[in-house]
Amino acid sequence: MTVLRVILSAMPAYLRASMQGMFQYRGELILWAIWGVVYPTVAMVAWQAAARDPIEGNTIKGYGAQEFATYFLLTMVIGHLCTAWDMFEIGYLIQSGKMSTKLLRPILPIWESISDNLAYKVLTLVILLPLWLLIALWARPRFDVSGMQALLGVMAIGLGAALNYIFNYALAMLAFWITRTDGLGQLWFGMSLFFGGRLAPVTIMPSPMQPLISMMPFKWIIWFPSAALMGQLSEREILIGLGCQLAWLAAGLLLFRILWRAGVKRFTAVGI
Secondary structure (H helix, E strand, O other): OHHHHHHHHHHHHHHHHHHHHHHHOHHHHHHHHHHHHHHHHHHHHHHHHHHOOOOOOOOEOOEOHHHHHHHHHHHHHHHHHOOOOHHHHHHHHHHHOOHHHHHOOOOOOHHHHHHHHHHHHHHHHHHHHHHHHHHHHHHOOOOOOOHHHHHHHHHHHHHHHHHHHHHHHHHHHHHHOOOOOHHHHHHHHHHHHHHOOOOOOHHHOOHHHHHHHHOOOHHHOOHHHHHHHHOOOOHHHHHHHHHHHHHHHHHHHHHHHHHHHHHHHHOOOOOO
16 A cells, blocks of 8 residues: 555656656657557548449448548547557666666656656647547548447557557566667557558458467557447457456566566666
8 A cells, every 4th residue: 555655646746747848849749649640541541442442342341431431530549549659768768777766766667657658648639639520520430339339448448558558668678688679669569550450450351360460469459449439349249358458458567577577687777
């Protein structure tokens, strides 16, 4: 309980500092926020054009132009809410020795990172909400979802965000052993594009790839919440999916615990 009280008392201060720090880089924030809109919009238009092919037909495995509009609008929103970038940041903190001061604090550095993550998502909503609304008015998405499916879908977004964050942070711990984690971050993002539903809905990927996709956590971050909020999954299927998200989240927490303890033991605080 003492640790919990320390965390609860520290988080408001962390959040204020994170908000102030993020606001100093508002130009960069705007660029990152716009990129989060551009890619899904391009993918939406491309898949809509493919679905209107008069030779192949007007749907691709059940996805027509309107379904693609709905799906990629959801990936746009959910991708923002689930974003994480610690694989690019932790390496610098460890290699520069700046992690040393963070280790002297009474709570783990991950809580400061969580506050930065939340601050970024909140501040960029000022830019993104109007853009999302304009794209929705243009694309005219359709949501065929019940109240319970919507509620479970929102829960799926929260778990997807936690899942992506903890795996990003856990794998960032490899910076205790390797000199750069940027390539690892790019690999994670690339696999998320291909296997997680950002490039295309998971269900329209080739059948031989489906077992491989099911063995990885990526589809539970973006595709699963999107499919749930589109009404493509029954309540039972969503509940099973939430269980899978929790299982992957537990695996991520265990991985973080193992790598953090081992990494801190070998940390020498040697700068670059």
